[in-house]
Amino acid sequence: MAYISCDIDGVLTDYPNCWLDYLSTCCGKRYSTIEEAKKYEKDYKFFKHKYRISGHKGLLAVNHDVVDVLSILKYKKKYNIIIATSRPIYDENYPDLFRLTEMWLEKNSIPFDFLEYKDLSACFVDKYDKLCFHIEDEKRYAIPIAQKGVRVFLKASYSDDFISDNVVSIYKIDEVLKYV
Known part of the structure; x- marks a missing residue:
């Protein structure tokens, strides 16, 4: 087969817009790219973890x-x-x-x-x-x-x-x- x-x-x-939208809601700042978010958002990894456990991916x-x-x-x-x-x-x-x-x-x-x-x-x-x-x-x-x-x-x-x-x-x- x-x-x-x-x-x-x-x-x-x-993606990545759905993730960047979620991140914007959490931190109050809109990043245009993942690279920009990783560079300037000090809590990037925390928010990524939160995103993965939130169930939000089930609503995309x-x-x-x-x-x-x-x-x-x-x-x-x-x-x-x-x-x-x-x-x-x-x-x-x-x-x-x-x-x-x-x-x-x-x-x-x-x-x-x-x-x-x-x-x-x-x-x-x-x-x-x-x-x-x-x-x-x-x-x-x-x-x-x-x-x-x-x-x-x-x-x-x-x-x-x-x-x-x-x-x-x-x-x-x-x-x-x-x-x-």
């Missing part, structure tokens, strides 16, 4: 265009879908995060067969022999996945740079369907 994988935050959600809006594409891939193209997230879903500091994420996927009718943790080693890729491609929004995750021989569709913003073999920049999620 063939597999595809898809990131959550930044692909299925409007979903990008319906991505759900539509995943539905086509699942039900018409017959792929098994792996949701691969960098959320610390197995970290003992966040014991409810795996279930909260799973419930959010189900509540939003996001088709998936497996929920996996994704880090910079991209070791989740090794568990699936026929992983055809991955949908990602961050170059730092796209490159190690591509280096394992998996095509990565990377959401815009890096289109002017050469990124890596096996990485295809896309502007709209439905561009993925041209390749399958």
Whole structure:
């Protein structure tokens, strides 16, 4: 059976805006980027921890265009879908995060067969022999996945740079369907 994988935050959600909105509510200052927030917000790590345990991730809006594409891939193209997230879903500091994420996927009718943790080693890729491609929004995750021989569709913003073999920049999620 063939597999595809898809990131959550930044692909299925409007990350980093959802996080920056939450941070703004907590600290009273609006940062325009994560880098700016990390540089100037002295309590950044505290607020990030609070965000992860608050249940707020279970309330995030979903990008319906991505759900539509995943539905086509699942039900018409017959792929098994792996949701691969960098959320610390197995970290003992966040014991409810795996279930909260799973419930959010189900509540939003996001088709998936497996929920996996994704880090910079991209070791989740090794568990699936026929992983055809991955949908990602961050170059730092796209490159190690591509280096394992998996095509990565990377959401815009890096289109002017050469990124890596096996990485295809896309502007709209439905561009993925041209390749399958």
